[in-house]
Amino acid sequence: MWVLERWLYLAVVMDLYFRRIVGWAFDSQMTDELTRRALKMALERRKIKPGLIVHSDRGVQYRS
Template identity: 60%
Template sequence: MPINRKTVAASLQRQGLRAKAARKFKATTNSRHSLPVAPNLLEQNFTASAPNQKWVGDITYLATGEGWLYLAVLIDLYSRKVVGWAMSERMTADLVCDALQMALWRRKMPKGVIVHSDRGSQLRFKGPSQHWLMMLKIVVL
């Protein structure tokens, strides 16, 4: 049964109710950046024969009563366990760095681990972060 917006509004008003307006979705991905894109070394092979060979990461949004929080998580593909995570009110490269630092600390600084993500702009490390990753021979995709 089709019903128009004015009919719904009138019915809500008679009952002393108000509709909650939908918030506009905020785009957080910028695909039009000039930063280099890493090669896809995993090529959809999401298995590992030992711990600390391949970690995969992503960022998700969590709705709270006070607004959105962003959660960055890194998972070891061998054990499927979370090896590092970080949460923040802002989605920045620091959020991902914090999750990576936790993973490296918890896993005793493994060398040569491949860190795979959806290649979002938050994983474009520059300056000291890039140097730090190169010293540990970590490949960030």
């Protein structure tokens, strides 16, 4: 995303059952830490139950 004259990367986590964005993070670099911060926010905002599945078919940052 072009924001205030610079590029920022956005990582989002969506709850597919409710179709809501539950976690997100911005950074000037696309790193695994960016995706971890988005996932951490999502986990803190939702009531997690055993059996939770996190799926991504995106880049290496998500596989880290």
